[in-house]
Amino acid sequence: MAKGFGRPGMGGLGGGINMNMIKQAQKMQENMQKMQAELEAKEYSAQAGGGVVSATVTGKRELVSLTIDPEAVDPEDVEMLQDMIVAAVNEAIRSAETDMADNMRQITGGLNLPF
DSSP, X not given: OOTTSOOTTTTTSTTOXXXXXXXXXXHHHHHHHHHHHHHHHOEEEEEETTTTEXXXXXXXXXXXXXXXXXXXXXXXXXXXXXXXXXXXXXXXXXXXXXXHHHHXXXXXXXXXXXX
């Protein structure tokens, strides 16, 4: 082994990983798991068409509620209603994803970790 390159039994890591770092990583993982569970249970809502269509999704990106004002139902323009539904659902999902990403950045201190 080259002089100054790690200690015996440390796999050449140079002793760079210490117990404090391991404890910090474990705490970060616990915080991330707790935050993920909280966000998955949270609900996110969005509206489209001036509020005539409203969609609610969970942090798991599951649609749990869809409300359509009867005024939005025009048999002559079903396509517009479909577009409003898609827009409301997609915006609710984006809100959930943004919230999760923001919370993840807070926990990881801005580290770009692959989760």
